[in-house]
Amino acid sequence: MNGNATTVKTMEANAAGQWGDRAFKWLTLSMALSIFVLIALIGYELGSGSKLALQKFGWRFLVTNDWDPVNEVFGAVPFIFGTLVSSAIALLIAVPISIATAVYITELAPQWLRQPLITFIELLAAVPSVILGLWGIFVMIPFLSATVFPGLQKWFGFLPFFKGPILGSSMLAGGIIVAIMIIPIITSVSREILRSVPGLQREAAYALGATRWEVTRIAVLSYAKKGLFGAVILGLGRALGETMAVTMVIGNTPQIVPSLFAPGYTLASVIANEFTEATGNTYLSALFELGLVLLGVTVLVNIFAQLLLKTFAGPSVKPQH
Amino acid sequence: MKKIILSVLGGSLLLAAQTNAQTLINGAGSTFDYPAFTKWFEAYTKLDANVRFNYQSIGSGGGLRQLIVQTVDFGASDAPMKDDMIATAPGNVLHFPIVVGGEAVAYNLPGNPKLKLDADIVSGIYLGNITKWNDSKIIALNSGVSLPDLGIVVVHRSDGSGTTFIFTDYLSSVNPVWADTSGKGTSVKWPAAVGIGAKGNEGVAGQVKQLAGAIGYVELAYAKQNNMTYATLKNAAGNFVDPTLDTVSAAMATAKIPDDFRFSIVNAPGDQAYPIAGASWVIIYEKQKKAETGKKLVSFLKWTITDGQKISATLDYAPLPDEVVQRELKVLDTIKY
Numbered sequence: 001m002n003g004n005a006t007t008v009k010t011m012e013a014n015a016a017g018q019w020g021d022r023a024f025k026w027l028t029l030s031m032a033l034s035i036f037v038l039i040a041l042i043g044y045e046l047g048s049g050s051k052l053a054l055q056k057f058g059w060r061f062l063v064t065n066d067w068d069p070v071n072e073v074f075g076a077v078p079f080i081f082g083t084l085v086s087s088a089i090a091l092l093i094a095v096p097i098s099i100a101t102a103v104y105i106t107e108l109a110p111q112w113l114r115q116p117l118i119t120f121i122e123l124l125a126a127v128p129s130v131i132l133g134l135w136g137i138f139v140m141i142p143f144l145s146a147t148v149f150p151g152l153q154k155w156f157g158f159l160p161f162f163k164g165p166i167l168g169s170s171m172l173a174g175g176i177i178v179a180i181m182i183i184p185i186i187t188s189v190s191r192e193i194l195r196s197v198p199g200l201q202r203e204a205a206y207a208l209g210a211t212r213w214e215v216t217r218i219a220v221l222s223y224a225k226k227g228l229f230g231a232v233i234l235g236l237g238r239a240l241g242e243t244m245a246v247t248m249v250i251g252n253t254p255q256i257v258p259s260l261f262a263p264g265y266t267l268a269s270v271i272a273n274e275f276t277e278a279t280g281n282t283y284l285s286a287l288f289e290l291g292l293v294l295l296g297v298t299v300l301v302n303i304f305a306q307l308l309l310k311t312f313a314g315p316s317v318k319p320q321h
Numbered sequence: 322m323k324k325i326i327l328s329v330l331g332g333s334l335l336l337a338a339q340t341n342a343q344t345l346i347n348g349a350g351s352t353f354d355y356p357a358f359t360k361w362f363e364a365y366t367k368l369d370a371n372v373r374f375n376y377q378s379i380g381s382g383g384g385l386r387q388l389i390v391q392t393v394d395f396g397a398s399d400a401p402m403k404d405d406m407i408a409t410a411p412g413n414v415l416h417f418p419i420v421v422g423g424e425a426v427a428y429n430l431p432g433n434p435k436l437k438l439d440a441d442i443v444s445g446i447y448l449g450n451i452t453k454w455n456d457s458k459i460i461a462l463n464s465g466v467s468l469p470d471l472g473i474v475v476v477h478r479s480d481g482s483g484t485t486f487i488f489t490d491y492l493s494s495v496n497p498v499w500a501d502t503s504g505k506g507t508s509v510k511w512p513a514a515v516g517i518g519a520k521g522n523e524g525v526a527g528q529v530k531q532l533a534g535a536i537g538y539v540e541l542a543y544a545k546q547n548n549m550t551y552a553t554l555k556n557a558a559g560n561f562v563d564p565t566l567d568t569v570s571a572a573m574a575t576a577k578i579p580d581d582f583r584f585s586i587v588n589a590p591g592d593q594a595y596p597i598a599g600a601s602w603v604i605i606y607e608k609q610k611k612a613e614t615g616k617k618l619v620s621f622l623k624w625t626i627t628d629g630q631k632i633s634a635t636l637d638y639a640p641l642p643d644e645v646v647q648r649e650l651k652v653l654d655t656i657k658y
Contacts, residue, residue: 068509069481069506070505137524137527137531138527141531167517168528251518252520265518269479275382276382277480278508279385280403280405284382
């Protein structure tokens, strides 16, 4: 009798639980779908906004260099170039710094230092980009053009990247600002991933007589490489779309030159700069198309990165959730 | 109890009626005009307590688009509307210049010498034909000044702006090559090889101040407030003039102004006219849809171009010449409601 009652109760509870589970599933599904809907809407809006430019320029938009709002001739190549190069510089600087910081915090730092370090990194993430840009103009650029850039030119001036006059505002300055902006996000995500590496991994490596460096390399980094790669991709996404701070230091000149001391221009920057005052319909449409190109570049870079991961990283254990 | 409720209801109805009596005027457009509008709104709401203003400084292009789709009562723009844009407007539009401003050509040279420049040199520099400060053309105008063997870095605005429109309007009117290649606009293609685009007046000012050999154009008020060194320019009459409120007003007074007020005052012919100056316009429909709002808007505009000019002068906008004001007032009287 008693047992029966319990069974009934559990079954009732199960029925309620199943209903709850189903509701929960649909709820989460609809939330996840809303992201797809959002992206699709953005794509649609950009597409319809850029119709005029698509009709007028077609593929030429993606392969020509000219950007002349007065004569209504538009080509996106210098902006695509600027976006890719500034993001590449940013990753080159930010990835080693971020991952090393994350490793230090999770593996090596004494307990009392961890929280202050984490707090500082999170503070860096909270700096508004326009403030960072102004700091870039008035502090970073004078410093770079007085010391760092002449130094680079002196030692590496034989490379085409470090030739030409030093103006301060440049592709390199833009890349450095973006690096500063993406360091917090890559560091924070990397730290979480390294933290999720099971302690047993480390203990096993130590038991085999590995040194600290070997433990970190074999048991931690290698184990977490997929997750770390994901952190870098997140940072890259930020870098590609970063606008205000970059605009303030990159020099805003649509050109394709090897020198990193020369000014450049990014897709996001030109949209932010010219959208408000764009009066002609074709001009406005061309700016919309730049937005579409930015979306495309972001998607392509992400796909490329996934392929790269599959090819080079090989199978690895995913961090446990 | 009922009485209390009734009186409360009555009171709130009264309040509602009072707020209804206030007319809200919506505007959008130029960021260049924004400081003037802010001061004007503040002063004008003291004169007429029944008017409220809402101005979005989203840029001239945005202001004109909002005017065309009729989401605002007036648009403000640093460049007059182009013919093809006027054609897309659902009604006849009228332009009213409300402020005039000058632009300084500022530079950064060791020792900050005061330089004299002419149209040929300024356009030559921006075309990338004159690349050194000790170019023979600059030396010829500035005997006695020791000019360094320093490369010129051309700084321009990277964001679309009325300031760029006025400056390129000047270059186009003094140099046929510039007019044929880059032309005039809120953003243009900059031909000089060694150049930097900087965001906003503050960006251009910052770049020029930091970079020896740099040259850039900034709003007069901005150059003054930042103690920048700027050039004395040769005007169309052949005199060298400094940018001041008087020389900018002189440019407007001597320029030929058509009846639709879509004009350009760069390179004006007056003796004392400063060559790089331009106006900013308020643009409204000739037939106002909402009579009440329309009437309030027109009285406000009449006030801005008369008494309001004293207020904008404190912000370094040059006052409109009297003759222009009289003509504008006449056109404002033709608005239909």
